[in-house]
Amino acid sequence: MAETILIAEATSAGADTAALAGIFEPLFARIAAGAIERELDRRLPFEEIRGLLAAGFGRLRVPREHGGFGASHQQFFSLLADLGAADSNIVQALRGHIGFVEFTRTHPNEEFRRSWFARIAAGALVGNAESERTGVFSEQSTQVAERDGQLLLNGTKYYSTGSIFADWILVGAAHREGDQNIAVTVLVATSHPRVDTVDDWDGFGQRLTGSGTTVFTDVPVDPGSLTPRDAASPHGSVLHATYQLVHLAALAGIATAALREVTEFVRGRSRNLFNPAVPARRDPVALQVLGECFGTVASVRSTVLGAAASIDAASAALDEGIEAHDLLAAADAHVFGVQGTVIDAVLGCTGRLFEVGGASATASGRALDRHWRNARTVSSHNPATYRQQAVGDYLVNGTAPGELFERLLAAVPAAEYQSHPVASEA
CATH class of the missing domain: 1.10.540.10 (Acyl-CoA dehydrogenase/oxidase, N-terminal domain)
Structure with missing residues (x-):
């Protein structure tokens, strides 16, 4: 109640x-x-x-x-x-x-x-199925095609994070219109018998995210759910910044959990190997490491909330129908710009915390290693280096980071690149 x-x-x-x-x-x-x-x-x-x-x-x-x-x-x-x-x-x-x-x-x-x-x-709950091994975002191998007056979805997606838990899946696909393929998104129900979600994610971290394979075989598509990519957000959106800040919020949480669990571990220790005259909870080395990581946790959380404020400014303008191009670019740059800083801080913290406990901290039953593994895996999904380059381009040349990433997502398939390497490199 x-x-x-x-x-x-x-x-x-x-x-x-x-x-x-x-x-x-x-x-x-x-x-x-x-x-x-x-x-x-x-x-x-x-x-x-x-x-x-x-x-x-x-x-x-x-x-x-x-x-x-x-x-x-x-x-x-x-x-x-x-x-x-x-x-x-x-x-x-x-x-x-x-x-x-x-x-x-x-x-x-x-x-x-x-x-x-x-x-x-x-x-x-709506899941996501965008990535695939054989296509790119602008030229998907997953297809929506009309057959006998009905739209049908066929294709295989990888890294379809969360879709195994979902009621619906937003799927990136190519839709044939006339003599060309149009990049679209469609929504399909996971309850349909020809939607097959598989928990085959084999990463060493974030093992429970359901980031596996999803296969669509002649799955009916409601035409009302089909949205051309270039028409999805005509005035722009905070989607790029939001997606990346989700990762940074996860990293902030990982660091918080790691500090909490290692602090509890130190409180409960009955022996101190290198300085037996001092109780573990009074060991100055352990206290210093925990204090340093507390600073990391507080700084990372503040960084995440500061970036969220930039997204709020852009989102509020969109809600009011105000021109938001500059605010959207600033929000993207803010999130992308702090991404590498947050990653380095959290990876450092989750690794350094093991210095307080010796070999006993590595006991599998404590699962303290999951924090570093999870942080490293989250950090690898969208490499920060690309986003730092985008921020540099924004600072020097005024290129909106979101526009740059739309171009990157529209990159030519590998087979085409290999067949025209000079043109592709140019």
């Missing part, structure tokens, strides 16, 4: 920060309590994700008039970092849904916005 009252207060008050914390922080605590067991058993967090959706986590950024909380980006990413401290796998598993909400907020079709917000407000 108390939780229902909190949800009502948060929704009616326009995403009151304290009310949101009251709803979700108890859920995060329960998720954290089972994180090590899930890691050791490799149990995907189906139950935990459904609990979050039932409480309304999936509709945090949905506007209040459509049944959501109407949370700001700063409120949302603060909660997301807290969720990452409970289990960073879940943050990444929800990344496609988070992006879809922003995609829907700026979608040009009012009926599309209304219908999909209604589904999300009712608790639906």
Whole structure:
């Protein structure tokens, strides 16, 4: 009953920060309590994700008039970092849904916005299936084609993070129109028998994100869900910045969890190998390492929330119908620019924390190694080096980082590059 009252207060008050914390922080605590067991058993967090959706986590950024909380980006990413401290796998598993909400907020079709917000407000989860081994974003091998008057989807996707947990999947595909293929996105229900999601992700970190293969075989497509890529956000969107900040929020959570667990480990130690005259909890080396990592955790969290404020500025302009090109470029540059800094800080912290415990800190039952593995894996999905170059181009030449990445995503397939290497390099 108390939780229902909190949800009502948060929704009616326009995403009151304290009310949101009251709803979700108890859920995060329960998720954290089972994180090590899930890691050791490799149990995907189906139950935990459904609990979050039932409480309304999936509709945090949905506007209040459509049944959501109407949370700001700063409120949302603060909660997301807290969720990452409970289990960073879940943050990444929800990344496609988070992006879809922003995609829907700026979608040009009012009926599309209304219908999909209604589904999300009712608790639906939307996954993502974009990446594939044989195509690029602008020239997908996954196809939507008409047969006997019906649109059908066929193709195979990899790294389809979170789709195994989802009710719907946003799929990138090519749609034949006349004599050319048009890059589009479509939405299909995971309940359809010819949608096959497989948990075959074999990365050494983020093992529970469901980032596996999804196969679509003659899956019917509602024409109303088909959106040409160049028409999805005619006035721009915060999608690039949002997607990357999800990773940084996950990293902030990873560092928080690592510090928390290692602090508990030091408190509970009964011996100190190198200085037996001093109790482990008084060992100056351990205290210094923990103090340094506390500074890292605080700095990284502040960095994430600062970047979220830049996204808020751009998003508010879009909501008001104001020209937002400069604000969007600034938001992208802010997020992309701090990406490498956050990665280096969190990788350093999650590695250095092992210095406080000797070999006993590496016991598999503690699963402390998962923090560095998870941080390294999250950091590898979208290499920071490319984004730092984009920020440099923005600073020197005024090139909007989002525009640069649209060009990169439209790169020619490898086979074409190899057949015309000089032209491609030029």
